[in-house]
Amino acid sequence: MRSPFKASYRENGDIIIVKIVGKMFGCPNFEEILYDPVNEQLDRGFRKFVLDMSRVRYITSIGVSFINAIYTSIKNDHGEIVLCGQNDRVLSVFHVAELDRLYTSYPDVEKAIASFGGTMLKQAEEGVSEISRTIM
Numbered sequence: 001m002r003s004p005f006k007a008s009y010r011e012n013g014d015i016i017i018v019k020i021v022g023k024m025f026g027c028p029n030f031e032e033i034l035y036d037p038v039n040e041q042l043d044r045g046f047r048k049f050v051l052d053m054s055r056v057r058y059i060t061s062i063g064v065s066f067i068n069a070i071y072t073s074i075k076n077d078h079g080e081i082v083l084c085g086q087n088d089r090v091l092s093v094f095h096v097a098e099l100d101r102l103y104t105s106y107p108d109v110e111k112a113i114a115s116f117g118g119t120m121l122k123q124a125e126e127g128v129s130e131i132s133r134t135i136m
Contacts, residue, residue: 005056005063007033009041012121015048015113016041021055024063038070047079050112054085059093071103084112 005022018038038049051067067083074081084106086094094100106112110120 003029003033005033007037009037011046012050012113013118014046015050015116015118016046017050017052017109017113019052019055023058024056024066025058025060026062030066030069034066034070035073039073042074042077042079047074047077048116048118049074049079049081050109050116051081051083052085052109052112053083053090054087054108056086056090059090061093061097064093064097064099067103068099080116082106082112082115084109 003022004026005020005024007021008019010017010019016038018034020034041049049070051070056063071081082104085108086105091100091105094103094105104115106115113120
């Protein structure tokens with residue numbers, strides 16, 4: 001079964017940017033798409049994560065539970081995570097679940113990175129690399 005969403009991972013200095021694309025609802029391979037890759041980055045020493053949701057068209061409570069799982073994993077490993085780019089539909093789901101109080105959100109990736117004291121690096125600059133896989 002094909003996943004309703006995919007994720008890609010990019011290093012920006014000491015920050016991992018996780019870009020999610022698609023609709024976040026029931027997904028049999030959630031661990032392969034989000035959970036395991038985030039934990040791999042934690043194992044590599046990364047502790048700052050930006051979850052770019054600008055291309056998430058729709059999210060259900062199951063999708064929110066996926067985000068809660070990676071949030072818990074990151075926090076348990078003394079990391080930080082911020083969200084960015086959510087559309088009104090996604091923001092309303094977070095608001096109804098009162099998760100907008102738990103997560104810090106920014107309008108775009110640049111502001112999310114700046115919240116960590118970083119700057120958005122161009123792909124050609126040192127410290128930026130696409131992690132080798134996009135998982136579907």
